[in-house]
Amino acid sequence: MMEDMAFADYDYEFAQDEEGEDYLDYYDEDVYELPVGESWEEEEEETNMSTGASMSELYEYCVVPTVSDSSQHLYSLLAWSLIFLLTTRIVRPPAWLVHLMSATCGGIVTWGMFGHRCSYMVCLLAVGGLVLSLSHFVLKSRRGPFTCVSCVAFLIACELWLADPVDWHSIRGPQMIILMKVVSVGFDLDSSSLSRLPNILEMVGYILNPGTVIFGPWISFSSYKRVLQPFSWNLRLVLGVIIHLITCMIFLLLSTCFALWMVPDSINKWAQAFRDAFSFRSSHYFVSYLSVTSAQLSGLDIREVARPAYIEIPRSLVEVVVYWNMPMHYWLKTYIFKTARNWFGIFWAILFTYSMSSLFHGLNFQLAAVLLSLGFYTYVEHSLRVKLASIFDACVLARPCPEKCHHQYKKWSWIGIFINISFSVLAMVHLAYLGIMFDSNSQEQETGYSLSHTLKIV
Template sequence: MDSMVFYEDDFESQCHDHLDQDLDADYEYEYAEETAVDLYDLCLKPTLQHTVEHLIPLILASFLFKIVAQCTYTPNKLMHGASIILGFAILYNYVPESLYLLAIFTIASYIYLQLPKKYRSGIGVFIPSIFVILYCELSMEAASWHKIRGVVMIAVMKEISIAVDQNESNHKPPVLWQYVGYLVSPVTSIFGPWISFKDYSELHRQGSWNLKWIFSTVGYFALALVFISISNCGASWILTENSGKWLQAYRDALSFRMSHYFVSYTSSSILLLGGLPFARTTITKPMEIEFPRSLVQVVISWNIPMHSWLKTYIFRPGRRQLGKFGGILLTYLASSLLHGLNFQLAAVLLSLGFYTYIEFEIRSVLSTVFDACITSKKCPDNKCSHQRIAANCWWVTAVNLAFSALSIFHLAYLGLMFDTSELQETGYSYLHTIEKWSQLGFASHWIAFVTYCAYFLIR
């Protein structure tokens, strides 16, 4: 599967834009003539204050769930009951628009899981999710659907994972209260990420209460606040509108990535606070994204749980039934469908898939021809079989640095799409996408095309 890793990408995390939209709307201002003191008073302070206040209900609900779920005397049913009550309370507080939809989806999908296996296999596993997403696309206002899209996506991912596991293991589906508790758990329903039903079930009486847990939870949350501060304030203060268009593109892409890190580290903090073990709380790896060896590394490190979900529940079953190419198409179709029928997301996902495919292939060919450690994925320490490595050949380092610079360039180009314009409240249109890329002369796509031509000639 390592050679196929570039297909399981997800350029947009399951972050929930309603928080970022609120912050951006409240604290946008002109940065060009602001001092550091002004930056703190006008942006940093209100951003941090608003963020903490906004997250207090979720923090309290997750901590209360941990107390109930991991108390020695708590019966299993009480844990699921607490998850249902606290989960719906949190959904009502943050995204009340999603309540009736999730209730319908929960009932319909649970009935679906009771059907004979022949109706739940293959493409049939997507029927409930396809129905709910198409309903949202066709009947809901764009702003409302955009606000609840992440919540629906997490619920859909959970339902599909249970359906696939049920088909492969021939186990009975969870009982109703277990299923509902899993779908609406306060620990994952708002910020995600996807966790397996097994991980959710093991929360019962499996918790740890020690200093490491406290420091890790607080540390994750502190890092999240640093990232949201950079996203909302720091990036635009350092790189103003007077910067060149490529620096502005890098700034907007950096702001988007920092927003993703904020959501990811907030989610990690909530997962720890809600009782998950430390090993299950790594969602993203910022250093491997900001200083990447390759785009392949970026798509793996961007959203680790989503990457794992796509590989386990979409690509592998799809490859068994449809072959390698069919599995790839199904993976992209599923990823696009989960995020809604949005041209911009589809364009970015497909572009990133094309980029990573070409990068992976051309670096594999070059690595074989020159017997050099220049593949997309770094060889394990002390286990590299290549004759030429960074330690004994200077140009190996130079080639890897060149591909790293190219990855950063592509990320700036693709991330430019997710700016803080008013369109983010309803989703970006295809005109927004074409206009943004045309301002940069479609440079990234042209470079990718030239790279493909080079690969085609030397393969």
């Protein structure tokens, strides 16, 4: 990513990648796990309604408590994001004051969410910043890899020895965002996308920006620096924030209240699997739209994080991993996969990327199993569909062909429709199978799922 490409960070209309880059993404529960303390989790369990409840009971005992409780927890995040926007864009303060306000507002939000657990985040920031600075001034090369290895080593040390399991699990998401931001600065310095190492105030303002510090999404340092530019006030911004906020609450209610209410436990296991997987995906969409809302309220130019339509009715698993979390897909593709591909080749670079993603999440067998399964599935699917497209001369690749492609049979031909629908159904089945591993009723949810728990569900 070069300096003149700063505005391309959120251009996610990726073309068909013949080198396998579209295999990459997180199936990321931890980054999008709601880090709000035990009281909310307990209240959500109490408000999950059985399928025998009437609509009025569902509204009274689930919808109202869920909206009320979530509003209380999210008020601080949205309020401080807006405060940062108003205090730095109505007037034009000096750059150092903008970074200071970003760090202050983000610090207040983080402390309100996590309390003393913020100390882990401070330690990760200190480790990453120190290694980044030393590698920049002493080694003057490979700043990205050295920073990445150091941050992952710190996460593993906390996982095994330094942190309380419950406390650590509750802040894995923000820790992931910090790691991604620090590491991306190192790689951008290596590629000369950044001309200089950001100073301490710039780095802290970037990492603790209130719009991205809790739920993300990841943004590059170049994207963050746009907060220093004049801001365009318009009605479209206000409507966008309102629409995203309403959408995120709809997905929260679907996940918490309506999924279980609409699909009873008395039906067959596959229907329950689809229901539970949809509930899990809805919670992810909730946080995705919430992250867009908070980022836009803080003045960042974030358009979208996930595309639910492409996930619920997928063309392929390759598209699912691309549109599940687009900023993270871009991060993994840019900073991990492309680097590993130069060393190992495409196939091993894919496995390395998913393995690194697993390490970013900590020593969690469940997430590692899902990530590596997705890596294997998407590689096989991509390769198979390339061969089918060649044999039948049809538009049946994992990613859609451009409008003017060389294939004889287009996507609306009978062979194109048949093959694409077949793979779509197969992708839905895979999503249901992988989604049920995230069992929200398990006691292990607070500390991460073990090998025995995951194999028992499988």
